[in-house]
Amino acid sequence: MVQSLNSGSNKIASERMRRKSEARRLDILRAAARVFRRSGVAAAGMREIAEEADLSPGNLYYYFAGKDELLFFCQDRTVDRMLEAAEAARASTMPVADQLRAVIRAHLHYTLEELEGATAHLEIDMLADDLRRTIIEKRDKYEHAVRALIAKGVKRGEFAPCDAALVARAMLGALNWTSRWYRPEGAQSVAAIAEGLADYLVRGVAAAAPAKTAPVRAVSGGRK
Amino acid sequence: MVQSLNSGSNKIASERMRRKSEARRLDILRAAARVFRRSGVAAAGMREIAEEADLSPGNLYYYFAGKDELLFFCQDRTVDRMLEAAEAARASTMPVADQLRAVIRAHLHYTLEELEGATAHLEIDMLADDLRRTIIEKRDKYEHAVRALIAKGVKRGEFAPCDAALVARAMLGALNWTSRWYRPEGAQSVAAIAEGLADYLVRGVAAAAPAKTAPVRAVSGGRK
Numbered sequence: 001m002v003q004s005l006n007s008g009s010n011k012i013a014s015e016r017m018r019r020k021s022e023a024r025r026l027d028i029l030r031a032a033a034r035v036f037r038r039s040g041v042a043a044a045g046m047r048e049i050a051e052e053a054d055l056s057p058g059n060l061y062y063y064f065a066g067k068d069e070l071l072f073f074c075q076d077r078t079v080d081r082m083l084e085a086a087e088a089a090r091a092s093t094m095p096v097a098d099q100l101r102a103v104i105r106a107h108l109h110y111t112l113e114e115l116e117g118a119t120a121h122l123e124i125d126m127l128a129d130d131l132r133r134t135i136i137e138k139r140d141k142y143e144h145a146v147r148a149l150i151a152k153g154v155k156r157g158e159f160a161p162c163d164a165a166l167v168a169r170a171m172l173g174a175l176n177w178t179s180r181w182y183r184p185e186g187a188q189s190v191a192a193i194a195e196g197l198a199d200y201l202v203r204g205v206a207a208a209a210p211a212k213t214a215p216v217r218a219v220s221g222g223r224k
Numbered sequence: 225m226v227q228s229l230n231s232g233s234n235k236i237a238s239e240r241m242r243r244k245s246e247a248r249r250l251d252i253l254r255a256a257a258r259v260f261r262r263s264g265v266a267a268a269g270m271r272e273i274a275e276e277a278d279l280s281p282g283n284l285y286y287y288f289a290g291k292d293e294l295l296f297f298c299q300d301r302t303v304d305r306m307l308e309a310a311e312a313a314r315a316s317t318m319p320v321a322d323q324l325r326a327v328i329r330a331h332l333h334y335t336l337e338e339l340e341g342a343t344a345h346l347e348i349d350m351l352a353d354d355l356r357r358t359i360i361e362k363r364d365k366y367e368h369a370v371r372a373l374i375a376k377g378v379k380r381g382e383f384a385p386c387d388a389a390l391v392a393r394a395m396l397g398a399l400n401w402t403s404r405w406y407r408p409e410g411a412q413s414v415a416a417i418a419e420g421l422a423d424y425l426v427r428g429v430a431a432a433a434p435a436k437t438a439p440v441r442a443v444s445g446g447r448k
Contacts, residue, residue, distance in 0.1 A: 040349060125264060125266075160427075162420075162423070162424060163420050166412075166417065166420045166421065166424070167420075167424050169398075169401065169402075169405055170398035170401075170421055170424055170425065171398070173397050173398040173399070173400065173401025173402070173404075174393075174394035174395070174397040174398045175397070176397065176401060177393065177396065177397025177398075177400060177401060178393075178397070180397075181393055188390075193390065196386075196387050196390045196391075197390065197394055199386070200386060200390070200391050200394055200428045200429070201394065201428065203384075203427070203428045203429075204424045204425065204428030205424070205427075
């Protein structure tokens with residue numbers, strides 16, 4: 001009985017430690033992402049990242065074996081969140097256009113804000129082969145999820161017929177490219193950029209083709 | 225008289241040599257661009273580029289001082305061609321949607337085919353400061369030209385009101401991103417990709433906003 005009580009409080013304590021360590025790891029990833037953006041992934045050093053995270057280099061190495069691992073976890077976390085957002089959108093009952101808007105919003109939030117992933121998010125060439133493969137597989141899965149949303153919109157008549165694979169790549173390109181020009185100190189917030197891009201990128205599929213669809217149908221076609 | 229005849233034929237000969245050297249330089253740039261794509265800019269070596277161009281390394285150095293210079297000329301040539309295309313489109317009497325389509329077509333041709341610029345086109349971080357500044361200035365000029373085309377379309381009523389700066393960046397992002405996924409051995413030609421992307425990217429601006437514009441006006445609104 002004492003044994004089992006102890007084991008119970010041990011479980012709670014170890015769960016608390018796990019969460020604390022997880023939170024600390026996320027803090028470190030955020031610091032690393034800031035350094036990656038500021039100095040570039042190639043030039044960023046573990047010492048600079050430790051300083052940014054308010055840790056001694058030794059302490060940093062306790063959490064992450066090296067820059068490679070930090071970069072991997074930045075990217076892995078980002079793509080996991082984007083996959084979750086795509087799955088949540090897919091499972092919702094919103095019009096497909098709104099599902100797509102939700103994905104666009106989440107994409108920009110996670111790549112520009114949450115981890116300030118920016119460039120780091122895209123620089124997978126620096127990863128070791130097995131880590132890179134993991135990221136590429138998840139990204140492919142994400143790209144397929146976006147493509148499936150577009151295809152669903154077409155099937156439901158919400159979107160005009162299009163090459164869903166090509167359009168998905170165009171959307172992701174436009175979204176990923178923001179990390180090349182977005183500056184936190186700039187005039188537009190990430191939320192404002194997300195709305196502007198969602199307007200443009202969704203209109204490109206949602207708009208009825210001028211010649212192919214009669215105007216009356218275009219308006220009664222359930223577009224929101 | 226003899227003097228001046230000689231000077232005339234010298235001029236022709238030197239003009240011929242200049243052109244020959246120019247053609248040789250372009251051949252080398254093409255070879256370099258292939259190597260940059262195959263091996264990545266960081267890993268590409270002058271020896272590999274020389275082999276690809278069927279030159280001895282010494283001969284390659286006669287034309288280009290180093291990888292940095294090769295990368296610069298690849299990018300410089302590409303952005304010059306894109307600027308020319310944007311200027312030609314702007315000066316034409318076509319509907320603005322077609323001007324934009326022409327720019328999209330040229331962008332993909334010059335970045336994916338002409339110099340197979342692909343990744344190389346985008347990796348400006350590797351350039352020395354002054355070379356990088358030159359490329360960035362020209363790119364900014366190009367981005368402004370695309371933005372101006374969009375703004376012109378809005379002003380003429382061909383396009384729906386939009387944030388021209390943001391839309392221009394979205395378009396360029398979608399176009400530049402092709403270099404991340406395009407494979408010459410893939411199923412779609414560059415021309416087919418260009419048409420598909422032009423359809424999608426232009427429709428996003430050309431489409432009348434569903435709620436804001438009456439259907440009859442949308443159809444008679446001069447869209448081509």
